Amino acid sequence: MKTTQNDNGWFRRILQWASESESEGADAPEDPEKQEFQEYLEYIDAHDYIEFGAYRYMRYQQRKELGLDEPTSHYTAEPPTPQKKQKGKKSHHKQGVLRKQLRWYQVASVLITCVIFWILCLVVMELPEFGALDAPAWNEVVQRYLQQGREETGAVNAITGMILEYRAFDTFGESVVLFAAAISTILLLRTPNQPLRQRKAGDEILKELSKYLLPIILLFGFYVILYGHISPGGGFSGGAILGAALILASLILGAGEVGRVLTSKRVTYITVFSLLTYAVMKFYSFYTGANHVGWEIPKGEAGHLFSGGFLLPLNLCVGLIVACTMYTFYTLFIPTEEE
């Protein structure tokens, strides 16, 4: 808005700047930066190790003291920023500036935390006692879960029965969180058509050992998932075991080896289909339940493997989602070729 005055010189500069920036592009390779990084490597060889950011900051300060301009041409075409900004009040969002200039930022945050701690302590003292039998949470909701849960859901494990039958909508949201996180990480970290780094396969001993160990871990994972409704466990814990087995396999056998069987596309497809199956099954029971249609899935006899209606396939879906998500996280975080 300040341009309403002297827009003459500004305007030309802006046009110039706009035409320059177009030719550069955002992610164009930056040579000055590489050069600086080389200098940095030499510096830490000569001196002690410091962080690159800290090094750059030091250099920046040195240059400023000497009164030199920025050596990197990349940034000089900065858009017009009025000088007024520095004079103005410190705004809240400049954390860096705030913390550098004001020591009391740290003091204040410690104080705030102490106050919060104190208040929460007072609150905790007024809460019902730990393990009390007459706690308010021990109400008719819990009673029904524990008393009739076995008949109504066909699950021995009350927690599985609760999260997959009574409060299934929450669990659906939960799976969506996981899926969203997996997709977000893919969006942020995966560059297209980039091959997985061919890690050298691990030690011979480890490889031999893994032949015996991995099937057992995988089996155990599936056991925990499939028996989730009749014993402790369930989709989430079993899925975590499966995911851990996959990660272990790609550590020992090499990421390329596992990646050939479980390509990123296949992993995504498995997740998508599990989530869709979950949604369809739950939609069926939500719809029939809400409209009182009947058509309930036979619950079978509690305590058997094939019992509890949809619980077994639901657990399987959740387990696959969790395992695939964990494996996806792992594959995205292993360093790639260029680094």
Place this chain on the structure above:
Amino acid sequence: MGLVYNIPLFSILLVVVSGVCIPLFRNGKHVIRFVQIVQLLVGAGSLFLMVGLSSLNESFTYQLGHVPAPWGNELRAGPLEGLLSFVFSLVMLLAFSGSRESLISDIKPHRLGNYCLLMQLLYGTLLAMIYTDDLFTAYVFVEVAAVTACVLVSAKESGRSIVSAIRYLMFNCLGSGLFLLGIAILYVLTGHLLFSSLQQAVEQYLLSGSSKLPLIVSALLMTLGLSIKSAQFPFHAWLPDAHASATTTSSAILSGLLLKGYLIILMKLMVCIFGPFVMVSSYLCDLLLLLGLAGMLFASVAALRQEEVKRMIAYSSSAQISYIFLSLGLGSQLGLLAACFQMIVHALTKSMIFLGAGAMINGVHGHYWGQLRGAARKVPLGGIAFTVGGLSLCGIPLLAGFSAKYCIALAALDADWQMAPALFGLAASSVLNAMYYIPAILVIWGRTKPNQEEEWKPISIGLEQKFALSFLLFCNLYLGMRFGLVRDLIEQGIYRFGSFG
């Protein structure tokens, strides 16, 4: 039960499932069409739901599964929920069609599908937030919103957008930590998670007079968590950066819809759980009022100093959110009504401003004021949208912003001591709004030097974009001139929603 009652569940599941299906598509451009069709369908369904429920004058709970509510989950819908989900679908649809070109140019083609997926999940989440009737369901979906929205901020993949995304995520996680702690304390105290049972339990505590401190602290923690998430004044640090570096669609939806989702949950907490008594006796209402007042003034002052168009609009969003806090803080039925009306008006207006600004930014390839000089002449429709939106937020009569301010003023006149500060804040922030929107409007319509006139010939924008902008303009004018219908609908909805004050 008739088919109408299934609409909430159908719309949430349809949106989420359609989002999950997107990885099966190959072509990014088809994905955008697909997403738009789903949004259109859900919007039509919500309209149907709203009309049906308002003519029957009823609200209902929808039992999810074979077990009734305190044991299972349930959804709740009334005229207000129908209206909100209709407006949200409309804004979503128009934001997608209005910024289609910048979406395709800003995001790399192989990421477009995943971007639309996350957008769709966010949309489903917002619907779930509108319809939910359970505190923990609300928490889960708040988290989905946090994860998806964070990537939407960073989708442009410049360094700055990732920095703002990480700050956004940090604030968000802090907010959800506080929110979860509040839920945990409330659950320990009452043993319920369903809104209606919680309300009964809280009432009993109030009658017996015990455990007042934990109740207040949990209310405070939840309010604090939600206000951090909805970028209320002292916690708004992440918002401007997030907007300035996001693509236009993200900005419009973040500012127009996402912040409102959290506010809807806050409103439900106030009305359905704590009720007027806790809110007033624990000074929570006063806190909200104070936050609102401070936000209205400070965010507007901060907006004065911005050199980027999107940053300025982002600060203006923070100020407009403060209006909602202010009207919630009045602690009356009228205040609630004004808050809902402001929510709807702001969702439509702010997305229009962002789309207009986005069209202009695309036209002149720059987003500093200096670069935008004369941009409205190049992209007339974008300029008109920006102008009308800006004037509407300044409170010029016959535009939507005026009627929202009118409702808030009416609510303020009905309050006791809050009247003077609320009216003062309203007046002062209107003046401040005018102080930054009017120069901005002058700049974009300003004449450039004569010899450069040829360069600024109007460029054509896509038909879809034209339609979206004109539709939003129409909505703004309609809400400005004939807001009685919408207001009555909200009033009916709030009455069904629960009594307050």
Place this chain on the structure above:
Amino acid sequence: MLELILEQRYYLVSILLFSIGFVTLFLHPNLIKKIIGLNLMDTSIFLFLAAMGYMEGGQAPMIEEGSNWAMYINPIPGGLVLTGIVVAVSTTALFLSLTHRLYRKYHSLNLDVILMLAKKGREDT
């Protein structure tokens, strides 16, 4: 008083952990430490919930035929903690991937430095 403190020790410890996480989040400019702080905060709430689910002398809720319902612990906090853990895992993964991207770009984990660099090199694409 002391008895009460001892009685509520699980809650108190979880509050203490929450505060530690909170202050870590504020004080450390290092992103990884901030993530640790956030995780600590979340975990402390899970401890809080898990502690409140316990009933004096209760067993894990694997319900046997014809047993008395009062002999088990409350299953609801278990479910809530499960959901909470999943949410915490997701946000942590997202946080780490953003950190990874920032490190690739700015070669630093210090948020102050990153903010400074980001401001200095305003890219306007």
